[in-house]
């Protein structure tokens with residue numbers, strides 16, 4: 001993309017309404033704009049990041065055997081009356097009435113909706129297990145929306161739902177999703193620590209939250225630092241082998257990790273002092289096993305092997321896709337701006353043309369731009385070098401390729417790595433080799 005023609009409304013001043021770094025940086029780097037309290041429009045750069053997150057989620061869900069669906073944002077109240085949650089959900093639910101005076105709602109989550117769909121389609125135990133998920137907008141009328149996309153009212157969630165015949169199978173699905181989550185978060189360049197959690201309005205008796213550490217996080221957390229070191233991408237646990245999934249789950253659960261609600265001082269005291277980590281964290285995902293809570297209340301059963309009706313065992317699995325953008329920035333930024341992990345960056349690199357109009361600089365920049373297949377961001381604005389450096393740092397591209405008249409005349413460019421600020425002068429060919437993987 002050419003910066004001169006792009007829609008990337010960056011801000012020089014720090015927006016007064018933003019209390020935390022990620023919110024400030026998302027506004028300043030032109031990722032989002034607020035349209036109403038807790039509701040945001042995603043501008044081109046922000047949307048790219050959101051789509052990069054969604055793409056990783058989709059790949060990892062597919063590997064774990066989950067299938068993608070897309071359910072409506074609007075649901076009928078009758079569905080929620082069946083499960084008993086219509087009244088129980090309270091003022092966080094946005095209730096709407098259509099022209100026929102029918103009660104509707106903007107979905108805060110989709111257990112009822114997916115149960116109704118499964119109930120209409122699944123008739124026999126042979127059709128289980130199933131894991132279905134979607135990436136769809138949710139609305140929760142939070143009392144205090146704050147911190148930008150971190151606690152919004154409208155937000156993008158990946159929500160998945162599993163259906164199994166037996167408790168053992170359901171726990172296997174839960175573990176399968178847990179492993180896929182650890183791989184998903186690791187690919188996004190953040191360490192999310194799984195912690196035993198309360199189940200809240202979703203219900204059930206087994207739940208884990210996935211927490212990214214950041215000083216501005218809303219939860220107080222305690223964990224063994226071993227959980228930061230495990231490499232889930234290299235580990236070869238197989239999704240198809242229940243014993244391996246059990247071993248994975250046991251490994252995770254053998255290290256202490258809990259939010260303040262579940263914190264157990266006696267167990268904490270047993271953690272090796274050098275491995276104790278305590279701090280604030282952002283919940284980027286949560287998974288739940290809740291058995292037959294929805295299948296029983298909503299009358300969903302399949303025929304078992306003996307012909308008798310069985311209510312399937314269920315779980316649900318969420319990732320805060322839009323919250324993730326804020327969480328990654330909280331975990332990865334400095335004074336100058338965002339530092340994107342390569343896997344989520346809106347552009348793999350920025351090409352900074354320090355003298356637009358100079359034939360050598362222009363042609364070198366075009367060559368580099370073409371080498372990226374147009375995927376990089378070309379700063380071709382007629383602006384001072386200082387402004388270009390500041391904007392590139394603010395936007396957080398993993399690499400900057402800096403093309404100035406003196407170097408260009410000798411076929412050389414400067415390459416800066418955003419993560420540590422390391423700079424190197426290289427030939428055009430070496431620079432491309434360094435940056436394009």
Ligand code: 5CA
Pocket residue numbers: 108109110111140142149150151152153155157158159160202283284285286287316317318319320321322323
């Ligand atoms: N049905 C289940 C799992 S599919 C569910 O709704 N789980 S949840 O309530 O934990 O939400 C899933 C994830 O959405 C959370 O872990 C969090 O990352 C994100 N989330 C929840 N509320 C908000 C909010 N107000 N703003 C942004 N993200 C949110």
